[in-house]
Amino acid sequence: MSDPERKGQRLGALCMLGALLFNFPVLALFNVPSTVFGVPLLYAYIFLAWAVLIALMALVVDAGA
Amino acid sequence: MLNGPVIILTSFAYLGLLFAIAYYADKRADAGRSIIASPYIYSLSLAVYATAWTFYGSVGRAASDGVGFLPIYIGPTLMIALWWVVMRKILRISKQNRITSLADFIASRYGKSALLGGVVTIIAVIGILPYISLQLKAVASSVTILVQYPQIAMPDSVGAVQGREDTALWVALILAAFTIAFGTRHLDASEHHPGLVAAIAFESLVKLVAFVAVGLFVTFGMYDGFGDLFARASAEPNMRAMMTPFEGVGGGYASWAWLTILSMMAIMFLPRQFQMTVIENVDEKHLNKAIWLFPLYMLAINVFVLPIAFGGLLRFPDGSVDADTFVLTLPMAEKQELLALLVFIGGLSAATGMVIVETIALSTMVCNDLVMPVLLRMRGLRLNERPDLTGLLLAIRRGAIVLILLLGYLYYKLAGEAYALVSIGLISFAAVAQFAPAILGGIFWKDGTRLGALAGLLAGFGVWFYTLLLPALARSGWVPIGFLERGPFDLELLRPLQLFGLSGLDQITHSMIWSMVANIGAYVLFSLWRLPSAEEHRQASLFVDVFKQDGETGGARFWRGTASVPDLYNLLARFLGAESADAVFREYAAARGLRWPDERLVADAALVHYVEVQLGGAIGAASARVMVASVVTEDALTIDEVRAILDEASQVVVYSHRLEQKSRELESATAELREANERLKELDKLKDDFVSTVTHELRTPLTAIRAFTEILLDEPDLEADKRRRFLGIITKEAERLTRLINEVLDLAKLESGKADWAESRIDMKEVISDTLAAMDQLFKEKSIHVEARLPEHVSSVTADLDRMIQVVLNLLSNAAKFCAATNGRIEISLYERDGSVQVDVSDNGLGIVAEDHEAVFSKFYQSGDAPADRPRGSGLGLHISRQIVAHFGGRMWVDSRAGAGARFSFTLPAGARPPG
Numbered sequence: 006m007s008d009p010e011r012k013g014q015r016l017g018a019l020c021m022l023g024a025l026l027f028n029f030p031v032l033a034l035f036n037v038p039s040t041v042f043g044v045p046l047l048y049a050y051i052f053l054a055w056a057v058l059i060a061l062m063a064l065v066v067d068a069g070a
Numbered sequence: 071m072l073n074g075p076v077i078i079l080t081s082f083a084y085l086g087l088l089f090a091i092a093y094y095a096d097k098r099a100d101a102g103r104s105i106i107a108s109p110y111i112y113s114l115s116l117a118v119y120a121t122a123w124t125f126y127g128s129v130g131r132a133a134s135d136g137v138g139f140l141p142i143y144i145g146p147t148l149m150i151a152l153w154w155v156v157m158r159k160i161l162r163i164s165k166q167n168r169i170t171s172l173a174d175f176i177a178s179r180y181g182k183s184a185l186l187g188g189v190v191t192i193i194a195v196i197g198i199l200p201y202i203s204l205q206l207k208a209v210a211s212s213v214t215i216l217v218q219y220p221q222i223a224m225p226d227s228v229g230a231v232q233g234r235e236d237t238a239l240w241v242a243l244i245l246a247a248f249t250i251a252f253g254t255r256h257l258d259a260s261e262h263h264p265g266l267v268a269a270i271a272f273e274s275l276v277k278l279v280a281f282v283a284v285g286l287f288v289t290f291g292m293y294d295g296f297g298d299l300f301a302r303a304s305a306e307p308n309m310r311a312m313m314t315p316f317e318g319v320g321g322g323y324a325s326w327a328w329l330t331i332l333s334m335m336a337i338m339f340l341p342r343q344f345q346m347t348v349i350e351n352v353d354e355k356h357l358n359k360a361i362w363l364f365p366l367y368m369l370a371i372n373v374f375v376l377p378i379a380f381g382g383l384l385r386f387p388d389g390s391v392d393a394d395t396f397v398l399t400l401p402m403a404e405k406q407e408l409l410a411l412l413v414f415i416g417g418l419s420a421a422t423g424m425v426i427v428e429t430i431a432l433s434t435m436v437c438n439d440l441v442m443p444v445l446l447r448m449r450g451l452r453l454n455e456r457p458d459l460t461g462l463l464l465a466i467r468r469g470a471i472v473l474i475l476l477l478g479y480l481y482y483k484l485a486g487e488a489y490a491l492v493s494i495g496l497i498s499f500a501a502v503a504q505f506a507p508a509i510l511g512g513i514f515w516k517d518g519t520r521l522g523a524l525a526g527l528l529a530g531f532g533v534w535f536y537t538l539l540l541p542a543l544a545r546s547g548w549v550p551i552g553f554l555e556r557g558p559f560d561l562e563l564l565r566p567l568q569l570f571g572l573s574g575l576d577q578i579t580h581s582m583i584w585s586m587v588a589n590i591g592a593y594v595l596f597s598l599w600r601l602p603s604a605e606e607h608r609q610a611s612l613f614v615d616v617f618k619q620d621g622e623t624g625g626a627r628f629w630r631g632t633a634s635v636p637d638l639y640n641l642l643a644r645f646l647g648a649e650s651a652d653a654v655f656r657e658y659a660a661a662r663g664l665r666w667p668d669e670r671l672v673a674d675a676a677l678v679h680y681v682e683v684q685l686g687g688a689i690g691a692a693s694a695r696v697m698v699a700s701v702v703t704e705d706a707l708t709i710d711e712v713r714a715i716l717d718e719a720s721q722v723v724v725y726s727h728r729l730e731q732k733s734r735e736l737e738s739a740t741a742e743l744r745e746a747n748e749r750l751k752e753l754d755k756l757k758d759d760f761v762s763t764v765t766h767e768l769r770t771p772l773t774a775i776r777a778f779t780e781i782l783l784d785e786p787d788l789e790a791d792k793r794r795r796f797l798g799i800i801t802k803e804a805e806r807l808t809r810l811i812n813e814v815l816d817l818a819k820l821e822s823g824k825a826d827w828a829e830s831r832i833d834m835k836e837v838i839s840d841t842l843a844a845m846d847q848l849f850k851e852k853s854i855h856v857e858a859r860l861p862e863h864v865s866s867v868t869a870d871l872d873r874m875i876q877v878v879l880n881l882l883s884n885a886a887k888f889c890a891a892t893n894g895r896i897e898i899s900l901y902e903r904d905g906s907v908q909v910d911v912s913d914n915g916l917g918i919v920a921e922d923h924e925a926v927f928s929k930f931y932q933s934g935d936a937p938a939d940r941p942r943g944s945g946l947g948l949h950i951s952r953q954i955v956a957h958f959g960g961r962m963w964v965d966s967r968a969g970a971g972a973r974f975s976f977t978l979p980a981g982a983r984p985p986g
Contacts, residue, residue, distance in 0.1 A: 013155040016361070020151035027144050027330065029316075029323035036316045043297020045304075045313035048376055051140060055147065055369055062151055063362035 015065045019058065026054045074217050077414065084415055085248055085422070091272050092252060092265030099264035106267045107352055109359030114271035115346050116364045117278075119146065119337060120371055121201075121424035122208030125277055125417045127491030128372065130394035132379035136312035139492065141326055143372055145333030147365040157338070157347065157357060159513050163616045164348050168687040171431060172344045172505065173439040178691035179512040179613050180520035181606035187439030187692045189524060190505065193531045194341050195432055195474060197501025200485070200542070202428060202478030204494040205421035210238035212398055212417050216410065222399050224392050242479040245425050246472045253430035254467045263430070267350050270427060273419040278371050280416025284397055285374020287409060288381040292400070296377065303380040306387075328579040332496070335503035341431035342424060349431075394491050425475070433470035438690030441466050446696050459644050463689065485546040496578050497538050504530035504585060507593045515597075516610045522597030530589025537566050537581040633673040633702035638681045641701050645688050654684050678702055763930040767810055767945070771803035813946040817929070820953050827957065831866045832874060834900055834907055834978070841878045842898070845886070854886055854894035864900060865980035867907050869958045877954050880947040881911040881974050888972070889913035906960070906977040918966040926964060927952045951976075 025031060035050040042049075098105050105111065124142075131139040150157075160175075169175045172194065177187030214237060215222070252266055293299040303309040316322045337343055351357075382396030391399050398417070401409040442463070485494075507530070508523040543549045544566075557565040564570075567577060569584050602610065643651035652666070658680055659666040671677070678698060686694035778796045782788065788796075819825040842858060849856050885896045890913075897912040918926060925931055930945035952962045955976045966972035 009154075009158075016151045016154045020148050023144070023148045023151065024330075027141075027148075028327055032323065032326070033316060036314045038310070038314055040297075040300065043295075043300055045300055047137065047314060051137060051144075052369070052373065055144065055365075058147065058151075059362050059365045059369060062365065066154070066358050066361045 012065060012068075016062065019061055019065065022061075023058050026058070027051070073219075077213060077216055077411075080411060080415065081418060084418060085244075088269045088272065088422075089248075089251065092269040094265075095268030096265035099262075104264050104352070106264045106271070106350075109353075109356040110363065111267065111271045112351065112353075112356040113360040113363035113367065114274040115267045115350065116343070116360055117274035117367045117371075118270050118342055118346055118423045118427050119340075119364075120274070120277060120368070120420060121495075122205045122417055122421040123201075123491050123495040124371060125281060125420040126208050126212070126394050126397055127204070127495065128375045129379045129382065129396045130392070130490050131492040132312075132375050133383055133393035133396065135322075136315035136376070138315065138322075138326075138329075139375060140372065141329035142333045142492075143368040145330040146337035146368065148330065149334040149337050150361055150365055153357060153361055156510070156513075158354065159616060160338075160348055160509075161351055161354050161357065163513065163613050165354075166616060167612065167691065168683045170349065170438055170687060170690055171435045172339065172341050172509075173435040174686070174690045174692075175344075175348075176505065176508050176512065176523065177439060178686075179509075179609055180518075180523045181603055181609050182691045182695040183520050183524075184439070184443040184692035184696070186520060186524055186527075187435075187690065188443065189527055190508075191432075191435040191440045193501065193504060193527060194435060195477070196539075197504075197531075197534070198341060198428060198432060198498050199474075199478050199481040200494045200539075201498035202425060202475065203482035203485075204491050204498075205425050206238040206241055206475075206479055206482050207494075208394075208491060209241045209418060209421045211395060212414050213237050213241075215395055215398060216402070216414055219402055219407070219410070220405065222391060222402055224390070224395070238482055239479055242475040245422060246429075246475045248422070249426045249429050249471050249475075250468045252426055254433070254464050254471070262350060262352070264352075266426070266430065267346070270346070270423050273423040274367070277416040277419040277423075278367065280412045280419070281371055281397070282374060283409060284401060284413055285378055287404075287406065288400055289374065289377045292381055292385070292404060293377075299377050299380055299384075302384060306383075309380060309383055325576045325579050328582050329496075332499050332503055332578065332582055335506045336499040339502045339505040339509065340428075340498075341435065341502070342427035345427055345431035345434075425478075429471045429474050432474050433467040436470040436474075437463060437466040438688075438693055441470075442689050442693045443696065446693060458647065460647050463645070484548055485542045489542065489545075497542060500538055500578060500581055500585065501531070501534055503582065504534060504589055507586075507590045511593060511597075512610075513613055513616075516614045517597055517602070518593065518610070519597045519600060519602040520606050521600050522593045522595070525596040526589045526591075526593030529592040530585045533569075533585035533588045534581060537569055537584060538577065541566050541577070633678050635671055635673045635677070637701040638673055638677060638698075641697060642681055642685060645685055645697070654681075673702075760929065763945075764810075764814055767930065768807065771807045771810070774803045775800050775807075810946075813950065817946055817950055817953075820950060820957075828870050828872070829868055830871060832869055832871050833864070833866050834874070834909060835860050835864055837871070837874050837878055838898060838900055838909070841875055841882060845879070845882055848883075848886060849896070852886060852894060854889060854896055856896045856898070859897070859899035859901075861901060864902055864907055867958070867978040867980060869978060870954075873954045877951040877976065878909070878911075880951045881909075881976075884947065884974070885911050885913040885915075885972075888915035890915055902980055905980050907980050908975060908977045910973055910975045912971060912973040914971045917968045917970050918964060918972050919968045920966075923964050923966065927962070948974075 032047075035047045037046060039046040040049075095105050106115075128139040128142075163169070164175065167178055169178060173187045173190040176190045177183050180186050215224070252269070253263055289296060289299055293302070300313075304313060316326075338347075378396055378400065379393065382391070382393060382400055385400060385403055386396075398410060398413050401413055504527060507526050508518070511518040512523070540549060541554055544551055544554050554566060556562065562571075567580065569580065572580060572583070575583070639651055639655060642654060646654070655671075656666040658677065659668055659671055662671075664671055682694050682698040685697060688694075689697070778800050782793060782796055816825075838858065838860060842856065882896065882898070886894070889896055893914075895914045897910075899910045901908055927948050929949050931948070948962075955962045955978065958978055960976055960978040962974070962976035964972055964974050
């Protein structure tokens, strides 16, 4: 498997991970009245997961570049 | 301080600054030192995605349902993860085919169909109108609200709707003028606008800074951080509910998921996103950084949406202030004039960025894919005979920009007041999502056809129009509202918002489901129904197999016909101007090692294709095709021929691979054969040599025997003395003959590996003593002094006793033969060294020159220096001896210098011979 192909597949896997994280039923797990450092749990979860996803994308794209 | 003149002055100063940036970037690009050749600028320019919708509308949406605004940004993040596969391909295709717009891309993919390009353009323009009206509404609102400072009043509550509508018209006209100045100053074959990109990147920074500034002010200025803000908000029941916005299993998740999918399509197929991502891209590698930078931008601009929304709800609890304006009204309420002005500028950035890029992209489509194909077909206009069409092209684009903005204003007047910002924008998202099947199908599925794309687009657009646009117009009272409630002609099944009885979904999800069913269904069905034409087939293969093509000449192999160089040049000059046409031809000629003009330049398929592609860069693929066809005589290829060319090409590749492999195999076989042949020749030569040497060796003694027997026969009365001597010679020669034959037989046995070896543990000391004893008589006769240096004890060796005696005998008799005639001395010594038993036999003869040290061991070697009176050997003795020693794991060699005697040595491994 060539390098661009591997990169494409890794990013594709990240897309699927994102589709899982930002959908029912995972979202429902965080849809509860609770807070993290005063921030509603659902909001905190979405922004944190989003940031992690972007970081992983940066890692994959820049790997071996 | 915040009054009308200040606001207007600031606005124009800001637009002027943008223009200055664009001007500077254009100058730098012309000088070859473009500032937009950077992945960071590229990523920022993609953030044209964040419009007034993001800047004002997200807060409005968040204030009603919490996280509902987020799929619009999470969707693109997921899609961008796939860009490495999808967008890289679209970029490559667009660069190779000089695609100028979304419509051009689709038209080009499906056989350069002018009809399809026109349909895409119409869908795009109608679909985007709500989106443009959204920007006009947002800017007009922000101006109307800002001028009432320090009062905070909504336009509709103070009867200022009319004033806002007037403002919106002014905004539309000013933006039209600005866009014309920006995007249509001159005509570029590549449709690149470096200045525009730089200005948009700057705007992206401004709107981000402005929004984050408000966010920080609300969160940390008005409240004591996130915790405090959310704690106060959760004290209110209506806001507490927004922190867990999803209800049960079904509630909201479907709509969330569909919004995600919708925005995944939008980030690719909004005309302005396509313009920025694909058309304005200067380097494919910029995509790498954009893949994570652009999502990061979206994350950053969304962090403070919820705090601002809650802050607004807490600050204006009576609901008198529209949530869409919180970003602006919060700083105003807190008397932060400068911040409010910054927000206004940020909102202006978001809106103008969108409007400028969107209208430029749309005007290109309207010009290249809608107006020009029609004008070129109207023969009465005689456009083909006009020497310079650049002015016409620019005029069409400028007209299109004004028209689109006015239509956007019209939509705002018709339907804009009834909807919140996000709801207006989503209608446009749903419209551009209709392009997804035709484009994504087009780059991965070769069998998608023009008919399929056309059917899919029309079906999807039709459903969109019926379920989204019509209801929007109906709500504003332009279509009877009963149409929505009872359906057309009271057919309940066809109610636009509950089509076929599907209810319980929000409007966007409902429309997306039905339009995608219609769109994808029609696309696939009609694609499979009719076979594609030759042109479609070839374009499909150029698009789908783009990574297998070799540059811009990829399409040339499909063309057959006749053309002339001046015709092609004049055609290009008419659309690009003579200067650009010259540059294009110079480049083409230079690539072929020619100058321009040069009579040797032929109008072959490659040049025709090249001109068509260049022309396509200015007027779109479909129009370029029509124009080029007007100056060349083309022999149309049939579908079978195109297939044949494609099959041929792929088969040629397969064949050449096979051929390479075969030739490699052949080469190695040839090498092996040559080697075998060499070996055979060698063996044959050896055999010949051997036979001739043996016969020669046999003949010498035979001749002697025959000569002497003849003498004896002819002269019976020979004296007894002589007779005895002659008989002696005959006996000796016969003995030599026998020995020779024995040795030849021996050698044959050794070489064929059929020799019998009787292995046993033997003591070399005994072998030497026995041999010396047997030869004692010979040495005495020749008065040769023999000195034997034998140790007390030496390790035994494993060998054949008789053979070892043969070897020692051979060495000693050779020594006796060649040692000095008088005072002959032979020395034989035996010793053990390095686990080997070594025997040296030295004589004091003439010695052997260094060149002959190896030769003496070869077959039939005869020393030329052998004394004449000595009996000649067979020349096989040493050869056989060496073979015997080698058989038992030892080696034999000679040390000698001419005139200093020779020392023959051999070794045998001491002790038991290892098995095998």
